[in-house]
Amino acid sequence: MFLARNMHTGAVEVNKVRLAITVWNGRIAPVFDVAGTLRLVELSGGAVVQDQLLSFPRDGGMFSRVTSLSQQKIDVLVCGAVSRPVHRMLADSGIEVHSFVSGDAEEVLEAFLNGSFDDAAYFMPGCGRGRGRQGRGRGAGIGRRGRNGGFGPGWKEV
Amino acid sequence: MQRRQVVPVFVYRSVSAIITAYGREESVEQTKAILESISDGVFTVDSNWKITSFNRAAEEITGISREEAIGRECSEVFRSSMCETACALRESMASGKPVLYRSGYIVDSDGERIPVSVSTAVLRDENGSVLGGAETFRDLSEIQSLQKQLYETYRVEDFVSRSPSMQKVFKIIPAVASSPATVLIQGETGTGKEVLARAIHSSGSRSGEPFVAVNCGALPDTLLESELFGYARGAFTGAAHSRQGKFEAAGRGTLFLDEIGDVSTAMQVKLLRVLQEKTITPLGSNEEIKVNARIICASNKNLSQLVESGEFRQDLFYRINVVKLDIPPLRERLEDIPQLLEALLKRHSFALGVDVKDYDPQILPLLMGYNWPGNVRELENFVERAVVLSREGLVSFGDLPPEIIPEKSVHHSDAGTLRNARADTEKQMIVQALENNRFNRTAAAAELGIHKTTLYRRIKALGISLPSSDGRSSNATNTT
Helix, strand or coil: CCEEEECCCCCEEECEEEEEEEEECCEECCEHHHCCEEEEEEEECCEEEEEEEEECCHHHHHHHHHHHHHHCCCCEEECCECCHHHHHHHHHCCCEEECCECCEHHHHHHHHHHCCCCCHHHECCCCCCCCCHHHHHHHHHHHHHCCCCCCCCCEEEC | CCCCCCCCCHHHHHHHHHHHHCCCHHHHHHHHHHHHHCCCEEEEEECCCEEEEECHHHHHHHCCCHHHHCCCEHHHHHCECCCCCCCHHHHHHHHCCCEEEEEEEEECCCCCEEEEEEEEEEEECCCCCEEEEEEEEEECHHHHHHHHHHHHCCEECCEECCCHHHHHHHHHHHHHHHCCCCEEEEECCCCCHHHHHHHHHHHCCCCCCCEEEEEHHHCCHHHHHHHHHEECCCCCCCCCCCEECHHHHCCCCEEEEECHHHCCHHHHHHHHHHHHHCEECCECCCCCEECCCEEEEEECCCHHHHHHCCCCCHHHHHHHCCEEEEECCHHHCHHHHHHHHHHHHHHHHHHHCCEEEEECHHHHHHHHHCCCCCHHHHHHHHHHHHHHHHCEEEECHHHCCHHHCCCHHHHCCCCCCHHHHHHHHHHHHHHHHHHHCCCCHHHHHHHHCCCHHHHHHHHHHHCCCCCCCCHHHHHHHHHC
16 A cells, blocks of 8 residues: 555545546447546545446536546546547646547556556557557556556656 | 538539549549549548548648548547537438538648538448548638638738728838838828838838837826937936937838827928938937938828818928828728728637627628727727627627617607707717817817817816816827
8 A cells, every 4th residue: 555645636545546438338438538437436445445337428528527426536548539629638637638539448547457458459540559649648558557556747656 | 691601513413423433443443533632531440430531632621631531540640620529421321322512621630720611421321331431521721711812802901901901001001011112191089001001011012120109198298208209328317328319220121100190280390301311310428310210200190180270380291292192081981891890700710719700790781880089999808898898709789889770869868859869969979079089179170070060068068077188288289
C-alpha cells in the first residue's frame, strides 16, 4: 500500500483514484465524443472499492460531458478515439487522459491495474506506431505509472 | 444555414459493383481492381464485425494501413460518430437493405474529425446466406473545403462581406496593400476598422513586419505623445529607462492610429510633422529617428465634417486622406448578416469546444430586422453569448437578448396606452442616439434629424439621465 499526495488537492491519502472507462458492448467505446456509458471504478490502496456503470447523456454536448467527469471527481479517463478540442478540454480539467485505447473493457482495466497497459495491443489501429500526436502522448505517459500504483502525474508517492 | 451535402451517385454504384462481384471467383481480380481504383474508402466485415478487406482509399482517409485494419473490430478502425447509435452497417445487416448517404464524422489518429458520408449493404454468398457487410465512405473534407473557397471570395483575411460597397473595397485592397500610401478608414464603432487595417497589412509585403495599433482617443495628450514617440531616460521624473515609441516599434510594418478624429489640435500638429518629415524625436531626446512604418488611420467620425467645423486640421486631413475606405454600418449591409452569423458561430463554437450547429430559422428575421447600433462587434457579442447559453443544437428564440425582440417597447410600457408606448419608443431612440454618439448632444440630434434644442427638451421631458462626462467634455479635454 502506498501513500500518495493528490497533486490537485495537496492531500496525502491512501492511494485513492477514481478511474473512468467509456464502454460499449463490453469493449472500450470507439469514440469518446459520443460514448453513452461510463464505467466508474474507485481504487483505494490497490483494491477496487467502487465499480458502477453510469449513463453519459448524449444530448449534453461537450461541455456537460467534460463537466460531468469533473463533478464525478474523475482522476483518470481511459477511452477510445477523442477529437482534439475535447481532449484539450479534458486535459484542462485536470483529468489524466488515456485515449485511443481499444479492446475488452475488463481486460483493459486489469492491464491498467497491473501496469501492463502500455502493451501496443491496447492501442487502436494506427495509433501504436507513433503516427498520431495524441497516440504518442499516451505512450509517453503510460510508463510512469508503475511505482505509485499506476496513476500517472496527478499522484505522487510520499 | 445548414449546407446540403453533395454525395456522388457512384458511391452507390461502387457498393453495387462490390456486391455483384463479391463471391464470384472469376470476378475476384475485377473486384480488387475496382476497390483499388475508386476514391471512396471501402471496407468489408464478417458476421463478427471484423474487418476482412480495406481498400487503398480507406487507408488514405483513415490513415490506417490495411495490415493494421484487417482482423480488427470495425468500430475500432472506423471510429465514427455513428458506430454506437446509428451504425448503417448494423442496419443493413438487420434489414437486408442498403443504407445510403448517412453522414457523420470519423476521428483519425491525430484527433481530427473528418466529415464522411457512408453507404452500406449486405454481402451474401451464392446461396443467399449472409457473409457480412460492405461499407463505402467518402471524405467530405474536400467538398467542405470547396464550400470554404466559395466563402473566401467574400472575405479578405478576417473581413467578411458580400455587400456591393465592401466588394469595391475588397477589389482595391491588393493595390492599396502593396503601396506605401497612408490610408484613412472611416466607419461607425464596431464596423471592423481595425480588422480591415489588419487585412491590408496582411495582404501586402509588410505582412511579416509588426502591426502596431494605438487607440488615440483613449489617451490624454501627454500619454499619447510618449506612447507614439517614446521617451529618453530622464525625460521626466520616474523615466529611469528610455522607452521605444509605437512609430519606432512598428519598424517597417504598419502603425494603426485608431480614433484619429479624437486627438487634440496640439497633437494633430505633432502628427502632421511626423507624417511630413517622416522622423520622430522621442521626449527628452535630441536624436531624430526615421519612421519607416506605413500609417493607417481610422475614425468613427466624419473627418470632413470635423475639418469644416474647425475641430480637425485640414492639412493633416489631406495628409492622411490619401486612400479613403468607408465601411458601411451593418444596418446598411444586411446581406452580410447570415454569413457573419455563420462565421462567428463556427469561431465561437470551436473556441468553446461546444456543438452549437446553427440558428433556429425563426429567429433570423429578428436578427435581420434589428438595427445593430454596435455593428459587427455587437453581433459578435450576441453570438458569443448565444453559444455560451446554448452549448449545443440550435441558437433559439430564448437565447435572444431583449433588445433584439421588437415587441419589447410595447410589452414594457407602464400603462399600456398609446402615449406611453410612444414615449417609451422615443426614449429608447434618444438613448440609443446618445450612446451612438458618446453622449454628444449635437451629434445625437443630427442623427435623430431634430434640432439640438428639441433634443434637450425631450431629454428633460422624458427624464433621461445623462452621464457626467460626455462627448463634449471628452472632446474638450482633448483640445486643451
